[in-house]
Amino acid sequence: MVARMTRVLEGVRVLEVAAWTFVPAAGAVLADWGADVVKIEQPGAGDPQRGLVTSALMGGDAANVNYLIEQPNRNKRSLTVDLKSPGGKELLLKLAARSDVFLTNWLEPARRKVGIDVDDIRAVNPSIVYVRGSSHGPAGPESHKGSFDSAAVWSRSGVASVITQPGEYPVVQPAAYNDLAGGQTIAGGIAAALLHRERTGQGLVVDVSLLGLGMWLMSAEIISARAYGITEPVPRNARGKTPNPLVANYKTRDGRYLQLMMLQSDRYWPEFCRTVQRPEWVEEYPDATARYLRRRELIGLLDEVFAGRDLAEWRTILGTMEGAWAAVQTPYEVAEDPQALANAYAQTVHKGDLEFPLITNPVQFDGAAPELTPAPEVGQHTEEILLELGYSWEDITALQDTGAV
Known part of the structure; x- marks a missing residue:
């Protein structure tokens, strides 16, 4: 306390x-x-x-x-x-x-x-x-x-x-x-x-x-819309359209969701691949450009990976990783979040x-x-x-x- x-x-x-x-x-x-x-x-x-x-x-x-x-x-x-x-x-x-x-x-x-x-x-x-x-x-x-x-x-x-x-x-x-x-x-x-x-x-x-x-x-949305003439909003949760597969939601085996938020993808990609036991992806998708060009393919592969385990398992697996991520929690769960309690x-x-x-x-x-x-x-x-x-x-x-x- x-x-x-x-x-x-x-x-x-x-x-x-x-x-x-x-x-x-x-x-x-x-x-x-x-x-x-x-x-x-x-x-x-x-x-x-x-x-x-x-x-x-x-x-x-x-x-x-x-x-x-x-x-x-x-x-x-x-x-x-x-x-x-x-x-x-x-x-x-x-x-x-x-x-x-x-x-x-x-x-x-x-x-x-x-x-x-x-x-x-x-x-x-x-x-x-x-x-x-x-x-x-x-x-x-x-x-x-x-x-x-x-x-x-x-x-x-x-x-x-x-x-x-x-x-x-x-x-x-x-x-x-x-x-x-x-x-x-x-x-x-x-x-x-x-x-x-x-x-x-x-x-x-x-x-x-x-x-x-x-x-x-x-402010970021308003400024960019006016600066670039974007008259129609671009939905932020459109699957397969994200330029960076490490900034997306993924569904776990038990129907829960994880939010990955690794903006500097080149920095976090090697560790991420090793953590999810796909070390071959480091060479197959070597940089942000490659991952962007093949983003639909890669998002599909990541969907399969995360669907293979329950949320509790992923919490343990991802727990030591440097890159930012979070479970999509319910309001009931948030009150018992260890960080909230601490x-x-x-x-x-x-x-x-x-x-x-x-x-x-x-x-x-x-x-x-x-x-x-x-x-x-x-x-x-x-x-x-x-x-x-x-x-x-x-x-x-x-x-x-x-x-x-």
């Missing part, structure tokens, strides 16, 4: 007015790093993502793990506030006045209507780092429109087009796949803005959009009678992993936070009576 990570953002206060995964995931990363993240939720139902289990959209049981809440909301505190009430608005501004970061995915019309836009928050805290996570960016004709990562990243940014075979329906994105990458990106922007404020005293407005994230992730990338947490893993964000400091706790229940820390702000029990009761909290 690796040591627990230094809380590098200890003392940093984050006020999160956000829902779903993209922006709350940023709050989770900051909390992993030691920040005190207060999540504002609507009294009653809270974050609308909490309802996805009971609506069957998550394909689960309401009594089981609400994983789309747990992963992006671990290590936080939850405070219920009705921002449309005078008491709730006053409470939020008191929290903003003592916070270092204001984190939101509310669209500009809603922010202005409620009074939590940049100018409103800066009026009580001029140096706060104000962070906006959006679907399409802060400018342009669709800046006011919301979306989700499967639309703004997976589809609009071109990901689905390059991984789908021609004529097929686009491959469906895994749940929250790009939202979580976006949350990590926002957290990096916040860290840079906090450093800037430390040096200059100036609080910045930080913007990260799903569309911008998608274009960053797809680095505490998956950590078991307990919530009532439930036991389940949460996944750490990929950044570690001094080789140590953050300690994870489950996501809070709706409003779990409301009274605790109000007492910290100086509210009396009588004040809290009055806020509760008016529905402000």
Whole structure:
């Protein structure tokens, strides 16, 4: 078990007015790093993502793990506030006045209507780092429109087009796949803005959009398409068309798959041939050009080789080889990957009678992993936070009576 990570953002206060995964995931990363993240939720139902289990959209049981809440909301505190009430608005501004970061995915019309836009928050805290996570960016004709990562990243940014075979329906994105990458990106922007404020005293407005994230992730494809006039995407998994047979998927005897990823084929080819017990191939296919010209033939031969053994055998055989390869694992298997366990990338947490893993964000400091706790229940820390702000029990009761909290 690796040591627990230094809380590098200890003392940093984050006020999160956000829902779903993209922006709350940023709050989770900051909390992993030691920040005190207060999540504002609507009294009653809270974050609308909490309802996805009971609506069957998550394909689960309401009594089981609400994983789309747990992963992006671990290590936080939850405070219920009705921002449309005078008491709730006053409470939020008191929290903003003592916070270092204001984190939101509310669209500009809603922010202005409620009074939590940049100018409103800066009026009580001029140096706060104000962070906006959006679907399409802060400018342009669709800046006011919301979306989700499967639309703004997976589809609009071109990901689905390059991984789908021609004529097929686009491959469906895994749940929250790009939202979580976006949350990590926002957290990096916040860290840079906090450093800037430390040096200059100036609080910045930080913007990260799903569309911008998608274009960053797809930058190699976008640039090459425009540079070479490639108007139609080239599917990356077309069998027999890969220029390098050592960069391809191969099926094992037990129906599993291996991904070879040896870009420098001349460097790895001799060792690979000896490892799979085909040393004669070193001379028969002596260089990258020969392997390219005879790639269909060679891929067919490699198909036969890998189909001769089960995945477990190939793990042992390929284990000492220098060239990169990996088994195509299922999500269930990944949590027990020896490397994941050694680095505490998956950590078991307990919530009532439930036991389940949460996944750490990929950044570690001094080789140590953050300690994870489950996501809070709706409003779990409301009274605790109000007492910290100086509210009396009588004040809290009055806020509760008016529905402000």
